[in-house]
Amino acid sequence: MKHKWVKGLAVLTIAGLVAAGCSSKTNEPSSNGNTPAKGEPTKLVISTWGFSADFFNKEVYAPFEKEHNVKIVVEDGNNADRLNKVKIGGSSVDLIYLSDYYAQQGIEAGLFEKIDRSRIPNLNEIYDVAKAPLGEDYGPAYTIGQLGIAYNAKEVGKELTSWNDLWSPELAGKITMPNITSTSGPMILDAASLAAGNTTFNEDQAMAKLKELNPSVVKYYSKTSEFVNMYSQGEIVAGPIMEMYVKDLKDAVPDTKFLAPKEGGYAIMNTVNIVKGSKNKELAEDFINWHLSKEVQEKSAKAKIDSPVNTTLELTAEEAEGITYGAETINKLHKLDMKFVNENLKNWIDRFSREVSK
Numbered sequence: 049m050k051h052k053w054v055k056g057l058a059v060l061t062i063a064g065l066v067a068a069g070c071s072s073k074t075n076e077p078s079s080n081g082n083t084p085a086k087g088e089p090t091k092l093v094i095s096t097w098g099f100s101a102d103f104f105n106k107e108v109y110a111p112f113e114k115e116h117n118v119k120i121v122v123e124d125g126n127n128a129d130r131l132n133k134v135k136i137g138g139s140s141v142d143l144i145y146l147s148d149y150y151a152q153q154g155i156e157a158g159l160f161e162k163i164d165r166s167r168i169p170n171l172n173e174i175y176d177v178a179k180a181p182l183g184e185d186y187g188p189a190y191t192i193g194q195l196g197i198a199y200n201a202k203e204v205g206k207e208l209t210s211w212n213d214l215w216s217p218e219l220a221g222k223i224t225m226p227n228i229t230s231t232s233g234p235m236i237l238d239a240a241s242l243a244a245g246n247t248t249f250n251e252d253q254a255m256a257k258l259k260e261l262n263p264s265v266v267k268y269y270s271k272t273s274e275f276v277n278m279y280s281q282g283e284i285v286a287g288p289i290m291e292m293y294v295k296d297l298k299d300a301v302p303d304t305k306f307l308a309p310k311e312g313g314y315a316i317m318n319t320v321n322i323v324k325g326s327k328n329k330e331l332a333e334d335f336i337n338w339h340l341s342k343e344v345q346e347k348s349a350k351a352k353i354d355s356p357v358n359t360t361l362e363l364t365a366e367e368a369e370g371i372t373y374g375a376e377t378i379n380k381l382h383k384l385d386m387k388f389v390n391e392n393l394k395n396w397i398d399r400f401s402r403e404v405s406k
Contacts, residue, residue: 089119092328092335095134096145098124100353107347112338116331134159134323142326143335147231148181148189148317152386160186161322167333170340170358175378178357181317182386189317190339191354194372194381195232196313198294199286200279202303208286211239211309215257220264224275224287227268228400234389235314236288237396238382242311251396258404268405276300290316295352295370308377315381318354349373 096104101122109120123130123139127150133139135157146154154160162185165171171179171188178189199208204218214223226232240261241254266284269275272293278284280300289297291313297304320339322332338344345358355372356363363373372378 087117089113089117090328090331091121092118092143092331093121093123093139093141094143094145094335095123095125095130095139095141095323097126098122100351103348103351103353107351108339108344112335116334118331131159141323142328143320143332144323145190145318145320148319148386149231149234149389151186151319151321152182152390154321155182155186156387156390159324161324161326161329163187163322163336164330164333167330168337168340170337173342173360174340174357175359175375177315177378177381177383178317181319181383187319187321187336188340189319189357190336191318191348192357192372192378192381193316193318193355194291194308194313194377195235195288195316196291196309197286197307198279198289198297199305199307200301200303201305203282203285208305208307209310210243211311212243213307214286214288215243215261215264219286222266222283222285223261223264224267224269224278224284225258225261225265226288227270228397228404230270231316232288232290232314233400234384234393234396235316235382237400238384239288239309239311239314251392251399255399255403258400262404265405279304291372292352292355292370308380312380312382313377315378315383317383 112118113120123133123141127146130144131146131150131154134141134144134154144154165184174188175192178192180186181189197208197211197214201207206218208216213219226236228234228237237251237254237258238249240257241250244250244253244257246253266278267274269278269287272289275287275289276293276296279287279297291306294304294306320336322329326332340358342358342360345356346361348354349356349361349363349371350367352370359375368374
């Protein structure tokens with residue numbers, strides 16, 4: 049699909065010659081298997097969402113802390129609050145994890161350092177679309193989720209294959225859609241443009257198509273929990289949702305199926321960037337490299353925490369269930385131009401309120 053606003057989708061080891069009689073200051077284990085004495089650990093402040101904290105503490109943070117003599121401090125919260133805290137200078141964050149939509153806002157506000165890609169060799173092992181989703185100067189996506197359609201196959205009574213199926217009579221009065229203000233709202237606007245028969249984004253036809261669908265919408269959801277609750281209670285039978293949440297739906301409704309539409313799902317990319325003014329830029333780059341490593345990416349994928357972007361790991365069908373995995377799937381995803389989204393979102397929200405959901 050060609051869209052005006054859719055883009056086709058070593059760790060440094062410091063060695064020193066130590067004069068005879070001087071104590072070692074490296075972080076490498078000594079010959080007897082013990083780690084030599086080190087100075088006070090460097091504090092690395094990471095701003096992130098806070099989900100799956102036990103996993104990240106054990107599998108991601110702890111090994112890096114041990115290897116680099118670091119103490120990781122986490123500041124958690126949602127995208128908007130954490131980005132705003134950095135904007136007003138209310139934190140000492142070194143690294144910040146944000147969805148690509150919010151990361152683009154950070155770039156436009158001049159909040160991030162330009163990364164040195166030569167210090168992050170694991171960038172060579174991730175999908176091309178994840179390497180520089182917001183430009184070569186800024187951080188990669190460490191995971192890519194997919195927005196598709198979940199539905200109750202028993203209640204719907206037929207197999208869904210396309211974004212156009214949201215307009216099917218079988219779903220009339222029984223669906224939910226993302227609110228235009230949510231992360232996936234602009235993606236649904238683009239999907240509506242596709243459903244209207246366009247190969248390039250057409251705002252007017254997208255709005256008209258969503259207005260046509262409005263009578264079928266029980267509620268425009270802003271939180272995934274709202275989708276899950278309506279679905280489990282039988283108020284809805286289908287709707288667009290991220291693939292990673294389908295497990296929750298299946299727990300409630302075993303007949304749940306997830307559809308990656310034939311036109312392609314939408315890439316939801318979570319990025320990591322270094323905050324401007326960080327005193328630990330190289331250490332932060334080391335951490336980005338670690339998070340992109342096969343070891344971390346594989347553990348995250350098998351634990352169903354994040355969909356992997358590292359292309360060197362191999363998962364079984366069972367391990368890949370419920371996550372977005374594989375080059376065939378990733379390369380088919382639509383990637384929105386977040387700069388274009390930010391420039392137009394205010395107008396879209398206004399039009400959506402006046403023309404679609406009134």
